Amino acid sequence: MEIKSVAVLGAGAVGSYVIWGLSGVKNIELGVVAEGERAKRLKEKGCTINHTVYHPHVWTPQEAYGVDLLVVSLKYGALPGALESIREAVGENTIVMSLMNGVDSEEMISTVIPKANIMYSLIKVASHKEEDGYCFDPETTIGIIFGELEAPYESERVRAIEELFADTGIHFRHTDYIREEMWSKFRLNVCNNLPQAILGAGVGCYRDSIHMKAISEGLRQELEAVAAAKGIDISKAAASSSHGSAVPPFARYSTLQDLDAGRHTEIDMFSGALIRMGKESGIPTPYNEYTYHMIKALEEKNDGLFDYEGKTEESTWSK
Structure with missing residues (x-):
């Protein structure tokens, strides 16, 4: 398994960390899922992260359908309204990582997609918003922690995510105790x-x-x-x-x-x-x-x- 396409749903404080890390990876397609005015704004202005402007692709949920990895990084209140977008973007083999706070977003997402598509995960990043965008310290950021709920813990999916994040600047580790x-x-x-x-x-x-x-x-x-x-x-x-x-x-x-x-x-x-x-x-x-x-x-x-x-x-x- 190799991850060649990544979509980010929610380009805020958390999504910015993923966009920042993966923007320099040459052999993947990276996009942000958005529609309407938000999509128009992202296409025109991009995402400003640590005072640098990034221009990932901007995809509708339908255009993102079947991506290898979908990262959900929304605010909790926005998740119910985004469930249909998640359903439309997820293909049979799409891995879904919810980097939202709390412990029940995966449960909500699994009402619209198979639970088997979800890779349980969390993120620790101290982002803050400035006038021109989101900022964080890459060196002190703990990063993304992920894992399978049950054995085999070093699954093919886990190895594919590790290979994706390697040498990107993103801090990460997998765990046998993700819950x-x-x-x-x-x-x-x-x-x-x-x-x-x-x-x-x-x-x-x-x-x-x-x-x-x-x-x-x-x-x-x-x-x-x-x-x-x-x-x-x-x-x-x-x-x-x-x-x-x-x-x-x-x-x-x-x-x-x-x-x-x-x-x-x-x-x-x-x-x-x-x-x-x-x-x-x-x-x-x-x-x-x-x-x-x-x-x-x-x-x-x-x-x-x-x-x-x-x-x-x-x-x-x-x-």
Whole structure:
């Protein structure tokens, strides 16, 4: 098996890393899946990554049909609307890698394509948006982690992806514990991404505040209880996932970046999904329920729901 064509669905913070890495590979076709105004903009302006403009092909889902590898790198809220595009792009032998956050995007994608096409995967990249595009540090980026759910773990598909990424600048590794690694990253997002977003402060808050540590710990205990109920032993990923790229204390993770920019967050994929799984397993998740509703309220604040200045509506009485 050899991967000769790659399509990227979602050319944002995550998709930019893949486009950056594969743009220099001469013996593959690389394209971005897009339609309408977005396709027109990509054709005209390309993708600016680390202050360099790249011009991958721009394909409709139908034009991308049958690519050897489809990388899905969308925001969680965009996935339901993109499922038809995924279905139209995937051929019999297409490998699909979802580099989205969370632990249930593969489940959603498998409602429209065979589960056998999916290569479970995750990405760790600290991208941020600047005026001219997305930026990241290639050297400190941990990169893409992927693997088969069951043996043989060093499958033909795994070897083909390794050969594709070799000598591209993309950091990568395959693992025999991909589900545990995905849950390990899920834990990082829930416990470190979310409390910071509510506080509106840099990641140094976990070092400097016992109260932030307590909130993070409460979220962690709930997540690990749900994982254990699902038969997932996150400790299997501990050796390979315990290290990460260093970040300064003022760094702001993706959920806070979304709130800062007035965007809706991926809270449904984080605490929202964990609350649902907790109910299915009979495990209470009060820390996640509070966190979920707080971030939803912050989204409403960004939407202007609480802009009462100058309004002449009937008074609200406190009791």
